[in-house]
């Protein structure tokens with residue numbers, strides 16, 4: 001069946017040639033076609049062009065009424081499989097406790113791990129599926145989900161199996177990341193090496209054998225995993241065919257940026273603190289700096305210096321970090337408002353950081369994140385907006401009229 005979306009005011013993300021990571025000055029230029037149409041067949045874009053050149057008949061015609069159309073968001077960093085919200089800790093924070101203090105008092109990741117340990121696989125699936133549905137309705141067309149609230153072999157595999165079920169049951173691309181090294185579990189409080197050995201000798205081989213994850217991630221930061229521990233884990237993962245992603249520099253300058261670059265990690269995520277030396281290091285490597293403004297907003301910590309990074313010529317990516325502790329939201333339009341208002345990005349820079357660059361951080365840049373012939377027909381029809389900046393300007397309000405994922409319209 002062929003569906004033609006006609007009368008598109010502006011069709012964005014129409015790159016000439018194979019899209020690649022957008023960097024530096026290129027990030028402010030978002031290619032588009034005015035007064036356009038898009039023809040979809042079996043979920044794939046088969047033609048795009050100007051309304052003036054439109055020819056032939058189709059099975060179904062959908063009038064976009066002059067609205068702006070964007071590629072669907074590619075959210076490359078989330079933790080949406082979790083058992084429960086952590087509203088109690090939110091209350092503690094409102095009373096003045098710091099994130100690290102809450103973690104020391106048994107809150108934080110260990111709190112999520114305790115709740116996940118006793119949750120059934122079906123219940124975990126059902127709650128995560130609700131979140132994925134919500135994300136798709138908010139325009140997400142590709143998604144990464146991490147484990148890391150299990151912290152035992154049994155619970156980590158349970159989380160990863162839930163992600164596999166989400167992969168099979170939803171029409172968007174989902175990548176799974178094994179994050180056994182999210183925190184040292186209580187049982188190994190006095191035996192860090194014991195837990196790291198378990199990750200390396202038991203969990204990574206099993207995760208690989210069962211095909212449960214695409215990537216391996218480590219929380220390489222103050223109070224979590226050191227550079228040497230992170231390196232050992234990621235080297236083991238590489239041996240089993242899992243490429244690296246790294247959480248670094250959220251709580252301190254951890255050295256994780258250099259480690260990510262040296263290990264040719266796909267992305268290095270957080271970077272709320274980043275030094276000029278690290279920016280130069282990133283410029284010389286392929287690792288994508290992925291910034292998570294929702295975390296800075298929710299925790300009240302500094303924002304990653306996105307403006308400086310782009311001005312230095314880097315290609316940044318933005319992602320939600322949707323998780324129950326530090327970012328209980330996957331609302332990308334709000335994240336774009338934060339990126340523009342707090343990180344001083346231009347609308348086109350922010351949008352490309354979470355479309356084409358998000359696709360690169362998921363290694364899906366040949367199929368999503370752009371609207372070109374041969375790509376998946378995953379896009380967002382904006383609701384009466386006259387300019388892209390109105391997405392960020394009307395902060396907190398959904399700019400979305402429709403989300404199209406292949407042959408599905410949400």
Ligand SMILES: [Zn+2]
Nearest residue numbers: 077079247321
């Ligand atoms: Zn994270």
